[in-house]
């Protein structure tokens with residue numbers, strides 16, 4: 254039976270939040286008229302809301318698939334690429350060919366230098382939606398379309414301790430430990446007493462068995478990062494994330510070679526091409542692909558390529574309502590080298606009401622949503638915060 258894509262739509266999602274991502278605003282941090290602010294700790298812009306772009310793909314027979322893109326700032330840019338450029342190129346194509354469709358769309362702009370950034374983010378959202386359609390048409394959960402479910406369950410590490418002081422952050426970590434979580438990561442960008450002091454305080458409070466990782470937010474030189482990781486290694490650091498600037502491949506390699514702790518990289522890379530030189534250079538031993546940047550097709554390519562380099566995968570979790578999170582869980586359970594998944598509790602839990610499905614995270618583990626496709630779709634509640642994007 255023939256199946257063709259009949260419509261592609263994009264929706265901007267903006268959900269207010271009381272406390273910004275990573276915790277309360279610090280001194281000199283102010284939300285501007287567009288709802289954005291800059292964290293002084295890592296000089297990066299963040300939204301005061303939870304913002305993403307949903308992508309809906311519908312076939313001629315009425316089958317619907319959902320995707321979600323990374324669009325935490327300027328979501329209109331991602332939505333415009335979907336509705337003006339990439340979506341119309343998919344009309345009339347068979348959604349049961351998700352990898353060829355991804356390849357064709359990527360090829361449309363590569364010689365112009367659009368091999369990452371907003372263009373690939375838009376492609377990621379579309380790719381997730383096409384895979385969702387393909388799996389629904391097959392009547393299979395997405396992970397079974399990707400070679401099968403390697404892992405019965407997926408360990409979740411608690412990411413971020415969004416409290417204004419170190420004692421409060423330690424208390425929050427203790428709360429998560431009491432809820433059955435065995436791993437936590439703290440954010441260097443808001444460690445106001447310094448990363449080493451935060452690491453020491455957390456280890457003292459949490460005891461020897463808890464895994465503790467630190468996100469260094471790309472802010473150190475290779476030498477400074479190596480010294481800092483050494484100081485945290487004394488307190489049994491689990492992994493050090495993003496120690497140096499994202500462009501500094503030589504620095505990444507140097508840190509990974511000298512550190513006695515695992516180094517994790519990769520939340521900002523969209524494609525296997527960006528991973529490849531870092532894998533060859535042994536710049537990390539853990540990769541952190543972000544589904545909202547990669548889509549399903551590139552995520553799997555990156556994950557399997559990393560396996561060939563004996564590199565582990567612990568995927569990243571960004572800001573969204575849960576559609577790309579579900580896709581990330583399906584891909585993660587299909588990868589042999591996957592050791593768990595980031596759990597952004599301050600986003601995942603509060604946004605769970607915006608998706609229908611039985612996806613959950615409790616007592617240290619994620620449960621994969623059941624049912625065909627992703628196993629999740631936007632709930633009626635999500636539409637209160639959605640605006641359909643019409644091309645300019």
Ligand code: MG
Pocket residue numbers: 468494495520
């Ligand atoms: Mg990070």
